[in-house]
Amino acid sequence: MGEVLLPQAAQGGWPKQFLDAGASGFIGCLWNITDTSATAFAIAFYNRLIAGIPIGEAVRQARLEIRKQAPGDPSWVAYTVFANPLASCEVGITEEETPSPTEGLRELPEGPFERDGIRLAHRFREAIAVSGDFYNVIPWEDGGVGLYLVDVAGHGLPAARQAMTVKQVLSRAGEEWGTGEARRQLEKADRLIAEDLSDRNVAITMNFIEIDPGSMKIRYANAGMPFPLLFRAGQNQPEILKAAGVYIGSGYSRYPVRPEQVELNVEDGDLVVVFSDGIPEARDPNGRHFGQEGIIAAAARAGTECPETLADEVMRAVVRHMGKEQPDDDLTLVVVRIGEPSAKLRKARIQTLEEIASSQETLELSLMNAENAPHVLHEVLRPRLKAWAGDQGLDETRARKIWCATWEALQNAILYGSRRGDVLQIRLQRTPAGGAQIEIVQPRLWPDWDTQLEESKRHPIEPGGEPPLGGTVVMLDLSSSITGSNQGRRITMHFEC
Numbered sequence: 001m002g003e004v005l006l007p008q009a010a011q012g013g014w015p016k017q018f019l020d021a022g023a024s025g026f027i028g029c030l031w032n033i034t035d036t037s038a039t040a041f042a043i044a045f046y047n048r049l050i051a052g053i054p055i056g057e058a059v060r061q062a063r064l065e066i067r068k069q070a071p072g073d074p075s076w077v078a079y080t081v082f083a084n085p086l087a088s089c090e091v092g093i094t095e096e097e098t099p100s101p102t103e104g105l106r107e108l109p110e111g112p113f114e115r116d117g118i119r120l121a122h123r124f125r126e127a128i129a130v131s132g133d134f135y136n137v138i139p140w141e142d143g144g145v146g147l148y149l150v151d152v153a154g155h156g157l158p159a160a161r162q163a164m165t166v167k168q169v170l171s172r173a174g175e176e177w178g179t180g181e182a183r184r185q186l187e188k189a190d191r192l193i194a195e196d197l198s199d200r201n202v203a204i205t206m207n208f209i210e211i212d213p214g215s216m217k218i219r220y221a222n223a224g225m226p227f228p229l230l231f232r233a234g235q236n237q238p239e240i241l242k243a244a245g246v247y248i249g250s251g252y253s254r255y256p257v258r259p260e261q262v263e264l265n266v267e268d269g270d271l272v273v274v275f276s277d278g279i280p281e282a283r284d285p286n287g288r289h290f291g292q293e294g295i296i297a298a299a300a301r302a303g304t305e306c307p308e309t310l311a312d313e314v315m316r317a318v319v320r321h322m323g324k325e326q327p328d329d330d331l332t333l334v335v336v337r338i339g340e341p342s343a344k345l346r347k348a349r350i351q352t353l354e355e356i357a358s359s360q361e362t363l364e365l366s367l368m369n370a371e372n373a374p375h376v377l378h379e380v381l382r383p384r385l386k387a388w389a390g391d392q393g394l395d396e397t398r399a400r401k402i403w404c405a406t407w408e409a410l411q412n413a414i415l416y417g418s419r420r421g422d423v424l425q426i427r428l429q430r431t432p433a434g435g436a437q438i439e440i441v442q443p444r445l446w447p448d449w450d451t452q453l454e455e456s457k458r459h460p461i462e463p464g465g466e467p468p469l470g471g472t473v474v475m476l477d478l479s480s481s482i483t484g485s486n487q488g489r490r491i492t493m494h495f496e497c
Helices: 006-011 013-020 035-050 055-069 103-107 156-171 182-196 291-302 307-322 343-352 373-391 396-415 449-457 471-478
Strands: 026-029 079-082 113-115 118-125 133-139 145-152 204-212 217-223 229-231 261-265 271-275 331-338 353-358 362-368 423-430 436-441 481-485 490-495
Touching: 013 026, 035 055, 055 079, 118 133, 118 145, 118 307, 133 156, 133 331, 145 156, 145 182, 145 271, 145 331, 156 182, 182 204, 182 217, 204 271, 204 331, 229 291, 271 291, 271 307, 291 307, 291 373, 291 396, 307 331, 343 373, 353 373, 362 373, 373 396, 373 423, 396 423, 396 436, 396 490
Parallel strands: none
Antiparallel strands: 026 079, 113 118, 118 331, 133 145, 145 204, 204 217, 217 261, 229 271, 271 331, 353 362, 362 423, 423 436, 436 490, 481 490
């Protein structure tokens, strides 16, 4: 992207040359910018332009997007457009019918989707190139919902065009599609798309889940998508919903196969995680996949009771794994909780954490490494720590830092310093200087604890950035200092006043 000086623009220059040659518009910048900024702007701008947004509004939204990505970089104000601001782009279909490959996100509310017995959180991060993921939820009159994800193979404009066509076909199908048995929905979608799609060689993967909180059943059918995960209430190890099926759009009538369907009974508090292949196939700088294991590890850290908390943790973990903000493929994630966590589970959470002793300046607790430990930390320890900080006269900002660092330290202790059934000791103490000291004793050795702490110190967190090495860096950033003893079994975080 070249530099466009205003005096040159007034006299002619690049804008005039392109417009005189027949270009519909020209976008330039008022000073030299970096490739990183230009790439981010181009992605944000063209994704919106392809979606049918007028060029003037697309430029405005793209500016705001890169300002949000890099708050300290003034490049967002450098971009200028020479075109009719109301002009829009037509990609293969008419402007009135142009849906965006990511419009499934816009069809759902920004926050969680809720109805009786169902709470749903959805997250989406666009790829560096335009791709073909979209998803939607269809509420049913009987109280259930249908949820589907679609992923058109490939990247760039061809994939985006196909995704637009598929979404358009499903949107105009009306009552013919979207309600009823999951397997039948994939067969209907296959027929509708095969009738409309000109290219039968395009691979379109799709799944459909029907969730019925009335009968407490879910039915899942799959056509080439990654298998969803079902976390039973209070459990950190999921069941894998294994169902196979060929790609849709080529016409099942051409093959002697039908999409498989899985039917399961569910209980209050069970949670389903549905995702596109961009998440498990995300690679770190060494080429290692994030994998299904990465999602399960994120669930162990965040717990499986709150869909929003789990969804946010998965997306943060994928970004940390990739080591970059912009993925190579769309990251699409939908998390659904059926019903509410049971009273039995709430009681178990309280028993996992016990108060051993307390005085005016000290609070001692024990935490069992149990499947519901992450939930206990949020629902029981967090308010208890906040109350203790208030009693000590610590302000809200300091209390929040202490909680965040303690949360991350306990995640390390659960994952690395203990096994299921082990008990960890937590000691909060006010220091004579007016600060605070948090001590965590774990029964097992945290492998390479000293190396991890030292390595983390070499990667300072940029303002507003994500920790490059996860919880250890958060601990270092929020606390004044950290000391370890007994080969990492005792970790002490110091917070100065």
